[in-house]
Amino acid sequence: NAGVTQTPKFRVLKTGQSMTLLCAQDMNHEYMYWYRQDPGMGLRLIHYSVGEGTTAKGEVPDGYNVSRLKKQNFLLGLESAAPSQTSVYFCASSYGLTLNQETQYFGPGTRLLVL
Amino acid sequence: RKEVEQDPGPFNVPEGATVAFNCTYSNSASQSFFWYRQDCRKEPKLLMSVYSSGNEDGRFTAQLNRASQYISLLIRDSKLSDSATYLCVVIATGTYKYIFGTGTRLKVLA
Numbered sequence: 001n002a003g004v005t006q007t008p009k010f011r012v013l014k015t016g017q018s019m020t021l022l023c024a025q026d027m028n029h030e031y032m033y034w035y036r037q038d039p040g041m042g043l044r045l046i047h048y049s050v051g052e053g054t055t056a057k058g059e060v061p062d063g064y065n066v067s068r069l070k071k072q073n074f075l076l077g078l079e080s081a082a083p084s085q086t087s088v089y090f091c092a093s094s095y096g097l098t099l100n101q102e103t104q105y106f107g108p109g110t111r112l113l114v115l
Numbered sequence: 116r117k118e119v120e121q122d123p124g125p126f127n128v129p130e131g132a133t134v135a136f137n138c139t140y141s142n143s144a145s146q147s148f149f150w151y152r153q154d155c156r157k158e159p160k161l162l163m164s165v166y167s168s169g170n171e172d173g174r175f176t177a178q179l180n181r182a183s184q185y186i187s188l189l190i191r192d193s194k195l196s197d198s199a200t201y202l203c204v205v206i207a208t209g210t211y212k213y214i215f216g217t218g219t220r221l222k223v224l225a
Contacts, residue, residue: 031211042119042202042215043159050211090158102147102206104213106158 002026004107006091012113013081021076021110023091031094032074033058033104034066036087043090049074081114088112116141119205121216129224132193136219138203139185148186149204150177153218159202162188193223 004025013019023032030051035043045058049068063085065077074093078085088111092104120139128134140148148165163170165177165186176189186205190197203216 033211033213040217042217043213044215045211045213048211056211097211103149103161103164106160108158109156 004091004093004105006089006107006110008110009108010111010113012115013078014115015082017081018077018079019081019112020078021089021091021112023074023076023093023107024072025074025091025093025105025107026072027093027095027105028071029093029095029105030071031096032068033092033094034064034074034076035090035092036060037090037109038087046076046089078112081112083114086112086114118142118214119203119216121201121203121219123217124220125222126219127222127224128193130193130195132223133189133191134193134221135187135189136201136203136221137185137187138205138216138219139183140203140205140214141184142205142207142214143181143184144207145184145205147206148177148179150175150186150188151202151204153200153202155199162201190221193221195223195225197221198223 033048034046047066052071091107094104095101150162151159152162153159169178174191178187200218202218
């Protein structure tokens with residue numbers, strides 16, 4: 001069991017470039033999430049998905065898009081990167097939302113630097 | 116007022132000491148609470164859930180005080196390996212919304 005994996009681990013982009021971050025989980029979880037973590041701030045939810053084919057906006061969705069074509073994968077896209085998107089991005093997944101199913105498991109993170 | 120607040124620390128304690136952190140939350144409808152541990156440049160990892168009755172896992176004890184709207188984490192007999200940032204997480208059961216605190220940094224000194 002690999003749990004939650006993320007690729008790439010690190011990326012440098014120039015302003016205006018695009019990229020896609022990939023998250024994969026092998027735990028058969030229904031729910032998947034994308035967060036960003038910045039110094040001095042808690043993790044903030046970007047987008048989430050409650051199942052294959054569904055996506056929804058979180059707290060800070062602007063500048064990002066997501067897709068969940070397969071249950072095990074959740075992609076985060078940056079169409080036109082900006083320096084403000086320099087951050088560490090974490091993907092997470094959970095089985096459900098009821099008690100004892102709501103624990104989120106995190107991937108190792110992707111460090112993104114936008115110049 | 117932030118939804119979840121933690122003292123950022125750092126808490127510098129000697130090996131073997133007992134240390135406690137608190138985390139306050141503003142939404143009285145919150146139903147589920149967790150402590151996560153995050154090592155430098157790593158992902159958050161679940162340390163323990165916090166139940167109404169409190170729970171203990173080895174050297175770690177978590178408590179919930181609904182009346183005062185805070186949760187606590189007690190670490191006994193601190194080890195060097197306990198050095199990390201401890202994140203408080205609060206959610207309302209049935210929602211997707213995990214609210215993270217900014218974390219409390221612990222340094223255990225030899």
